[in-house]
Amino acid sequence: MSIETRRVLALHGGLVALLIGLHFVLPAYHHGNLARIMVLASYAIGYNILFGYTGLLSLGHALFFAAGMYGMALTIQHAGxxxxxxxxxGIVAxxxxxxxxxxxxxxxxxxxFMIVTLMFAQAGYxxxxxxxxxxxxxxxxxxxxAQRVLWGIDLSDPANRYFAALSLFAICLGLSLWLVRAPFGRVLVAIRENEERVRMLGYDIYAHKLGAMVISGTMAAASGAVYGLLFGYAGASFASVQYSIFPLLWVLLGGAGTVLGPFIGTLFMFYLIDLSSGITSAYMLIAGVTLVALTLFAPQGLAGEVRRRIWKGLP
Known part of the structure; x- marks a missing residue:
């Protein structure tokens, strides 16, 4: 194992270890927030595979998130x-x-492509x-x-909910890290950078894009299913355009094409809105100005700027 690989594993494993440790020290409010952030960050990780690594800008990912949520919720509610x-x-749906x-x-x-994905997402809504x-x-x-007890574990309990969210996040983070370092993921990056050259080398562009979209959609569906189960609610708002725009913003803020970017972007935007809403009713103005400033001064996102300025090998 190379030194670079050890550094990468230490960084991502260290984040998971930090999140485990935070469970024991965070107050109840932030403990609940972080559980929600980890599930939404898993959604953003799935989106990043399609947008950040493959270069396909989808405006319809809320369709997959809602498919997972309702696939889970409706079968529990109506099918027993x-x-x-x-x-x-939910994941299969x-x-x-x-x-x-x-x-x-x-x-x-x-x-x-953007219009087609948006159209189908709206049809789902x-x-x-x-x-x-x-x-x-x-x-x-x-x-x-009573319907949220998984293998004898009550997921409505804050501690159980936190570790369930952490488990999902750790799985998605690990899969994303493995994927982008595997040959399949490297081809996706090559498609993003120069699709015609990849085609000339003999790779099946369509098959790789199809695989990326299914992986991305399945990960989004898993996040939607877990979100509904952990927080005990399923509603049409999760299928709206807003929830297709959110993962795009989270990925852009954190750094498209970086494994940690989706988590950083989700965490940043969640608390930006949370803190600014405590200051003024015009909290979206503060959030908007901050987002514009970040776009101007950190165009590659927070993790993207770290990769550009400090660690060139950051995946």
Missing amino acids: FTPAPGLLS GALISGALALLALRTTGVA LTILYFGEYTRGDEGFVIQT
Whole structure:
């Protein structure tokens, strides 16, 4: 194992170790916030695989997040599933929908790809509203505490919820790190940088993009399913355009094409909005000015600037 590899593993393993340690020292408010941030960061990690590493700008990832959430919630609520098969249902739903959308959307490029993904995400949102008899539309529905016991573990308990969120985050972080250092991930980066040259070298561009989209969508669905189960709620707002824009912002802020960027961006934006809302009702103005400043002075994102200025080998 090279020294560079050891440094990379130490950095990412150290983050997981830090998050474990924070469980024992954080006050209840920040403890709950961090659990939420870790699940949303897992969503952003999935988005980063498609956007940051493959170079495909999707505006429809809320479709996958909501597919996971509702695939889990509806089967528990209406089919009597327990949490384990409910989670599996959500993940499978996200994988199938992302695969189906990829087969259609990857026939397009550039702006057309963005529009197609946005169109299908909006169709998913409207479908949730249309079948309000089952989904309860905008109002959503609560998943009862008794329905959130996984293998004898009560996920409504703050400690259990935190470690469940941490487990998801650690898995997504590890998979992302492994993927981008594997041959498949290196081809994705090459596609992002120069698609025509990769095609000339004989690689199947379509197959790699399809794989990236399915992996990204499945990871987003897993995050949506876990979010609904841990926090006991499923609502149509999670399928709205807002939840397609959020992961894009988190990835851009943290650093597109970096493994740690999605977590850093999610953490930063979550607390930026949280703290500014405590100062003024115009908190989005403060958030907007800060985001513009970061875009101007750290165009590659926070982790991206670290890679550019300090550690060139940061994955």
